[in-house]
Amino acid sequence: MTTDFENIDLLLVEDNEHDAEMTMRALTKSHLLNKVYWVRDGVEALDFVRCTGSFEGRDPQRALKLMLLDLKMPRLGGIEVLRELKTDPKTIGIPVVVMTSSNQDRDVTESYQLGVNGYVTKPVQVGSFMEAVAEIGMYWLLTNQAPAR
């Protein structure tokens, strides 16, 4: 994973280090790891996108192609991040896919009502998890088109 946070395509927002590593390993296997940056909570996610806080001065050369967003995180959870991003015309165009252990219908419905682009419940089996991440990566990083800026 790059420590250079310019030209990032995928922002991984995940508080659990083990899950984050598994996701990045799955992306590596599909040769999609190139431009992934990992943050651990919702505050960091918003700071990254807005180039504020710890990311003040970050120059977004181009817009994210995907944000993979966990729901249950300390400081600021995924639903709040989603609400902030999707109610701001400057950030509504960032594709956000919630990726969480919750398959609670309430979380799924609320996410879609707030404008989430997609929702994935983390598979429990490692093999299925790796395959799901590969399919997420292939669609969102290679096929889908996000607004350029």
Place this chain on the structure above:
Amino acid sequence: MSDIDNVEVLLVEDSRHDAELMMRALAKCDVRSKLHWVQDGVDALDFIRCTGAYDGRNFDQRPKLVLLDLKMPRLNGLDVMRELKSDERTRTIPIVVMTSSNQSRDIMESYQLGANGYVTKPIQFGDLSDAIARIAAYWLRVNQVP
């Protein structure tokens, strides 16, 4: 079971040629799915809302994916998007714009209206097949809907 029960993919496309290519590509890929094709935006809204020609269709049978062309007669894709995404009963249905346009204005406007995704139709059938395979793998196998 009728033709319009348990539809998983609603294809909204005015060109018969493009629709047939997409249906052929979808049939080729290894994700099984039931597709219904409508040729314009009015039929798309009637299908989802169970009105007009689709009066009596079961409203709770929501497609897992709508593939939506932009430039269509009668009602265009952005108007369909606006209608579906501004109604809380239908705003949770995933809509992926699938169009020949790669104009950044169309892309931005689609997302502003709430599009879940946007794909520019590849010209070569091989590339179209690959794109449809990836669309199917993500939206029909991995993605969860309410």
